Amino acid sequence: EENEEDGFCYKKDGVSECVSLQNFNLTRLDGGQVGDITEIFLQDGKTLQMETLNTRPLVFEIPDFLSDEECEHFINVANNIGMKASYTERQTTQKGISLMDINSDKKLSLAEMKLTIENGFDIYLEDEDVIEMYKLMKIDTNNDNFITQAEMKDFSPQKMANYLSDFLKEHPEKHSRYSKQAWLYPDQSTDEVFNLVQKRVSEVVQLPMSLIQLSDFQVVNYGINGHYNAHLDSSHIRKEQQCCDRGRYSKCRICRYMTILFYLNDVDDGGETAFPFANKDSINHTNSHLNRVQHLYKKCHEVDLRVPAEKRKAIIWYNHFIDESTGWMGDIDEYTLHGGCPVKAGEKWIANFWIKTNDEKSIDLDKIKNLLMK
Numbered sequence: 001e002e003n004e005e006d007g008f009c010y011k012k013d014g015v016s017e018c019v020s021l022q023n024f025n026l027t028r029l030d031g032g033q034v035g036d037i038t039e040i041f042l043q044d045g046k047t048l049q050m051e052t053l054n055t056r057p058l059v060f061e062i063p064d065f066l067s068d069e070e071c072e073h074f075i076n077v078a079n080n081i082g083m084k085a086s087y088t089e090r091q092t093t094q095k096g097i098s099l100m101d102i103n104s105d106k107k108l109s110l111a112e113m114k115l116t117i118e119n120g121f122d123i124y125l126e127d128e129d130v131i132e133m134y135k136l137m138k139i140d141t142n143n144d145n146f147i148t149q150a151e152m153k154d155f156s157p158q159k160m161a162n163y164l165s166d167f168l169k170e171h172p173e174k175h176s177r178y179s180k181q182a183w184l185y186p187d188q189s190t191d192e193v194f195n196l197v198q199k200r201v202s203e204v205v206q207l208p209m210s211l212i213q214l215s216d217f218q219v220v221n222y223g224i225n226g227h228y229n230a231h232l233d234s235s236h237i238r239k240e241q242q243c244c245d246r247g248r249y250s251k252c253r254i255c256r257y258m259t260i261l262f263y264l265n266d267v268d269d270g271g272e273t274a275f276p277f278a279n280k281d282s283i284n285h286t287n288s289h290l291n292r293v294q295h296l297y298k299k300c301h302e303v304d305l306r307v308p309a310e311k312r313k314a315i316i317w318y319n320h321f322i323d324e325s326t327g328w329m330g331d332i333d334e335y336t337l338h339g340g341c342p343v344k345a346g347e348k349w350i351a352n353f354w355i356k357t358n359d360e361k362s363i364d365l366d367k368i369k370n371l372l373m374k
């Protein structure tokens with residue numbers, strides 16, 4: 001039903017609608033109320049049940065989005081590509097770090113040093129880890145667990161980065177993300193199964209195949225203690241900074257309109273996907289930092305909205321709202337903060353389908369035109 005050249009057709013309330021890409025706006029499925037179930041009739045004759053799990057942020061669940069065979073296929077494909085350790089953007093090679101002297105008393109407490117390291121290096125330490133670091137780096141000369149300005153004099157961020165980099169080799173679980181991953185690229189795929197799944201995603205989320213093909217797909221594996229602390233999958237709109245192209249992640253922003261997360265196996269214990277800000281009245285960044293709500297490795301049980309990892313299931317959420325005036329990428333929805341709880345038994349396999357769009361529709365239309373000309 002789709003004519004790539006002219007535009008895009010999809011079913012809206014059972015009626016087929018077609019629009020030219022020029023007139024096409026980003027879609028956002030209507031969640032209705034929590035517990036609402038929408039039937040999605042696919043072109044191959046199958047029916048999916050989509051349930052509204054939550055409305056702030058809007059999260060949908062589709063229990064049998066994938067078949068068992070498709071799940072196993074993605075795991076095999078990822079293993080064949082080769083699973084590599086995941087890293088977040090912030091690496092331990094920072095030149096400078098900002099010291100988090102929250103109460104402005106010109107010295108850093110253990111809690112403030114932990115925050116400093118979380119922000120600067122994406123590493124989540126315990127008090128005893130920090131004390132150990134002070135000892136080995138000989139920073140806290142009077143052993144009072146505070147770092148004063150005088151003690152800071154001999155302190156070099158690079159030295160700390162080196163220490164932490166070695167520390168992480170012994171304690172990979174202290175990193176914000178502890179997993180392995182492999183990338184698949186929809187527009188380069190000749191894999192029949194992957195192409196069918198892309199088509200299904202396009203039908204479900206009512207976005208043209210060309211946008212789906214410009215997306216990124218990442219298979220992730222977590223072992224025991226594997227986790228991903230809470231994060232946003234996208235970034236705040238900043239017109240002066242370009243959205244990243246595939247594979248290039250310096251000086252650009254990650255722009256992902258929506259996330260479709262597939263669970264590829266059943267986890268024996270743990271490994272839920274948690275949304276710490278879900279249904280909160282408001283978001284207080286300073287408080288949430290101090291309470292370390294991001295720290296799902298330790299705090300998952302405190303989170304209300306936790307989606308169990310169940311084979312074949314997909315969950316879907318929108319990292320951005322739609323800008324009413326452009327019909328394209330709007331503000332980020334900070335309530336989508338989420339992450340993966342630690343795996344307690346067994347292992348966990350997921351796949352992220354990240355639908356990428358740019359701030360400006362014209363950039364995406366150009367990309368689509370290039371894609372169609374290939």
Ligand SMILES: O=C(O)CCC(=O)C(=O)O
Nearest residue numbers: 228272273338339340352
């Ligand atoms: O493992 C999960 O449940 C969440 C993974 C995730 O948020 C990510 O890879 O961006």
Ligand SMILES: [Fe+2]
Nearest residue numbers: 232233338339
């Ligand atoms: Fe994520």
